[in-house]
Amino acid sequence: MGKCEQCIIKQFNSLKSLTKDELIRISGCKTSKKIKKGSIIFEEGEVLNGVYCVKDGICKLSKLSENGKDQIVKMVVKGQLLGQRSLISDESSNLQAVALNDMEVCFIPKSEIIADLQKNPKFSFDVLKDMAHDLKEADNIIVNMAQKSVKQRLAEALVYIHDSFGVNPDGTLSVLLSREDYANIVGTATESAIRVLSQLKKEKLISTVGKYIKIENLEGLKRVE
């Protein structure tokens, strides 16, 4: 099993602010896991007793609504921490996490890392920064949900996924989502999401090869009204 001190991944998240000694201790108690595409990492309401550091892959964080639909609230990729909030509040998870492709994660028990949070101000300030960033993003999503059309929201989601998670060699979006996932990000019916994607295709803003989506006109997508 790899050592945290030498792990490159931590450069991308708050763990980089831990001291070498702290990292060595964390390294000793972490467990490495492989998670298969589609499987659940944790459930809504589950008590998390630790955080996950995502070494590879991507997952979606969603919450089940009363109408039976799963709203995707955030996506977490390679390099980021998963379940940060559970470190701070003692509540159970508000969200469900599901792997969107095969993942590799390290699980760090809460008990080991909570002391660092209390003692290492640089680390806790980093976590604070992350959380502040997430909060800003969440506020922006609220505004978009409330004030923009499905077409605008979907166009923005495509741009976001393109810019944040990149593309395959053939130019298609590297994160492969079902039409239902797109609907659940945007907060609409699956049929509506499909319809809008067809429309964007007709307008030559995107093209599709099976499930794969390729952005043909990024600037155009950003201008969708």
Place this chain on the structure above:
Amino acid sequence: MGKCEQCIIKQFNSLKSLTKDELIRISGCKTSKKIKKGSIIFEEGEVLNGVYCVKDGICKLSKLSENGKDQIVKMVVKGQLLGQRSLISDESSNLQAVALNDMEVCFIPKSEIIADLQKNPKFSFDVLKDMAHDLKEADNIIVNMAQKSVKQRLAEALVYIHDSFGVNPDGTLSVLLSREDYANIVGTATESAIRVLSQLKKEKLISTVGKYIKIENLEGLKRVE
């Protein structure tokens, strides 16, 4: 001017975790302000160089959408801190703050408090907890916006305001909002908000006296579909 060490208000926010010495220092550099109903505390895009501790009154935090509507994202009352995020990230404010009634606030310069955030782990952990709570609420709002009807959202907003901010002696909601404010919380057109309020009135779930709203059937409101 009052002294922070003796101020009761701080019991309700993270400032309670500061030591006596820290509070005395803060007390020496804070400025007390009265803010009139309707006036702007800070604008979207403005650089905040401090936090506000709300001693009295209530304000709304909103963000202007491209379609010209102001989406209300959060309300901050007596006892809470305002502009916490500006302490952590060096970015300009993502939201605008407007007083909903006459307010009294203390402004604490960032320079004075940032050191405490770095040195006093109990304080920073408290801020972290606050932020984690805000993030959870924001996620829940996203789900509601995406998956619930205007009527459900408005009913929930009324319940939320009732439970969080209380009622006047005559039973009307103590926070007085315009119909436009309600529309901007729920993310709908003002006319739609008015229409739904009329509907809730017909269903005897609420009653109105001018702008004032009284909840007549709390359980009923919670059950709105």
Place this chain on the structure above:
DNA sequence: TTTTATATATGATATTTGTCATGTTTTCTT
């Protein structure tokens, strides 16, 4: 490969919500 299941796609229609028009009430100003 053939069958079966699942995901994608599209039409028809219903429902929800937004927009514009217009009237009424309340609040503010002088």
Place this chain on the structure above:
DNA sequence: AAGAAAACATGACAAATATCATATATAAAA
């Protein structure tokens, strides 16, 4: 107190989105 301005209210209609039905394509299983 009178007039002006703003907020509230409601109808009529338009636009956006959801739902149901059904067809086709793709992927999974036998």
